[in-house]
Amino acid sequence: MRTSQNPVFIPGPTNMPEHLRKAADMATLDHRGPAFAGMLKPALEGVKTILGTTDGEVILFPATGTGGWEAAVSNTLSPGDTVLAARFGMFSHRWIDLCQRHGLNVQIIETPWGEGAPIAAIEEALTNDKEHRIKAVLATHNETATGVKSDIAAVRGAMDAAGHPAMFFVDGVSSIASMPFHMDDWGVDVAITGSQKGFMLPAGLAICGISPKAVAAMETAKLPRTFFDFRDMRDSMAGGGFPYTPPVGLIHGLSVAVEDLLTEGLDNVYARHTRIATGVRAAIEAWGMTPYAKTPDLFSDTVTAVKVPDGFNGTDVVTRAASEYDMAFGVGLGEVAGKVFRIGHLGQLTDAMMLSGLSVAEMCMADLGYPIELGSGVAAAQSVYRHGDNVLALAAE
Numbered sequence: 402m403r404t405s406q407n408p409v410f411i412p413g414p415t416n417m418p419e420h421l422r423k424a425a426d427m428a429t430l431d432h433r434g435p436a437f438a439g440m441l442k443p444a445l446e447g448v449k450t451i452l453g454t455t456d457g458e459v460i461l462f463p464a465t466g467t468g469g470w471e472a473a474v475s476n477t478l479s480p481g482d483t484v485l486a487a488r489f490g491m492f493s494h495r496w497i498d499l500c501q502r503h504g505l506n507v508q509i510i511e512t513p514w515g516e517g518a519p520i521a522a523i524e525e526a527l528t529n530d531k532e533h534r535i536k537a538v539l540a541t542h543n544e545t546a547t548g549v550k551s552d553i554a555a556v557r558g559a560m561d562a563a564g565h566p567a568m569f570f571v572d573g574v575s576s577i578a579s580m581p582f583h584m585d586d587w588g589v590d591v592a593i594t595g596s597q598k599g600f601m602l603p604a605g606l607a608i609c610g611i612s613p614k615a616v617a618a619m620e621t622a623k624l625p626r627t628f629f630d631f632r633d634m635r636d637s638m639a640g641g642g643f644p645y646t647p648p649v650g651l652i653h654g655l656s657v658a659v660e661d662l663l664t665e666g667l668d669n670v671y672a673r674h675t676r677i678a679t680g681v682r683a684a685i686e687a688w689g690m691t692p693y694a695k696t697p698d699l700f701s702d703t704v705t706a707v708k709v710p711d712g713f714n715g716t717d718v719v720t721r722a723a724s725e726y727d728m729a730f731g732v733g734l735g736e737v738a739g740k741v742f743r744i745g746h747l748g749q750l751t752d753a754m755m756l757s758g759l760s761v762a763e764m765c766m767a768d769l770g771y772p773i774e775l776g777s778g779v780a781a782a783q784s785v786y787r788h789g790d791n792v793l794a795l796a797a798e
């Protein structure tokens with residue numbers, strides 16, 4: 402039994418504020434009564450605001466982000482339908498795999514890992530699809546495996562430039578509630594996330610935003626679905642309930658989490674993530690390393706995959722952090738296994754917490770013989786996090 406707990410630096414599940422853990426821990430209550438309806442409503446309303454939608458609706462399932470992927474396709478598509486997706490990391494790969502297992506025809510744009518959604522190639526594929534066989538475009542907003550953020554507005558721009566009527570599904574599991582997301586402005590038909598990343602809750606909720614176009618597509622979609630049927634869930638939620646037993650504690654937790662995020666102010670939440678990420682990137686530069694994301698416009702503000710020098714295995718950093726310092730970082734997945742280690746920096750996180758993570762990463766790398774100087778990355782991050790104005794004011798006193 403551990404008596405103390407370090408923060409985690411995996412890109413989900415994220416650190417949970419104590420009061421959110423407590424909010425998710427509830428005595429049994431009748432989910433068909435008014436008490437449950439009273440917590441469901443603010444949770445749904447808050448998520449709508451965070452997704453940036455007024456036209457859309459929010460649907461929750463007892464699941465995780467992966468369940469959200471499944472719900473998106475099974476509610477809107479029919480067997481044999483074509484979808485367009487770029488593969489540039491483990492999460493875009495897994496969503497493609499899920500589509501294939503559902504009998505969809507996935508037109509895959511193979512994209513080097515470390516790059517983002519290939520806008521020109523998407524536009525070309527859509528322009529060439531004169532018969533409109535492509536029913537949906539899938540995009541992974543933030544590829545958690547490589548720390549790459551894609552330009553979702555530009556994907557929408559490519560769809561519009563091609564004059565293509567496909568639906569647009571966006572995996573926002575590691576971006577929503579941590580990075581700006583504009584479901585209506587971007588014309589997103591299904592937006593997907595989970596409870597255990599930006600919302601700082603235990604895993605257990607798939608959170609989907611659905612547009613009127615997605616709602617209309619349900620009427621003709623022929624893929625089988627029961628547990629994940631949006632129609633049953635919409636009907637029940639309209640009456641303040643669930644078609645089956647809801648995870649009441651998580652939904653209560655979600656109602657508190659959205660209130661927290663909206664009280665902090667979404668712009669402040671996003672700015673905090675950007676500031677913390679900027680400090681992490683400054684540290685990496687001081688170590689003489691680079692993020693795996695190829696160009697600065699692709700740098701994610703929620704997770705950084707650190708490219709390790711040749712001759713080193715990034716997984717060893719993660720293993721050593723766990724065994725020697727009781728701290729969790731993310732390993733490289735799939736194609737980048739061993740080539741990177743990942744630092745998650747989303748959810749409940751402060752500058753001070755981040756400095757602790759960077760300092761432990763430094764100790765691990767030094768232990769393993771990396772050519773870095775202890776304290777160099779921490780100092781670089783401190784120069785980002787330090788309150789310069791206050792320092793000047795103090796000096797003037």
Ligand SMILES: *Cc1c(COP(=O)(O)O)cnc(C)c1O
Nearest residue numbers: 465466467492543545574575595
């Ligand atoms: C974590 C993650 C997922 C998978 O979500 P689960 O909640 O683990 O099912 C999907 N996509 C992205 C981008 C993720 O970061």
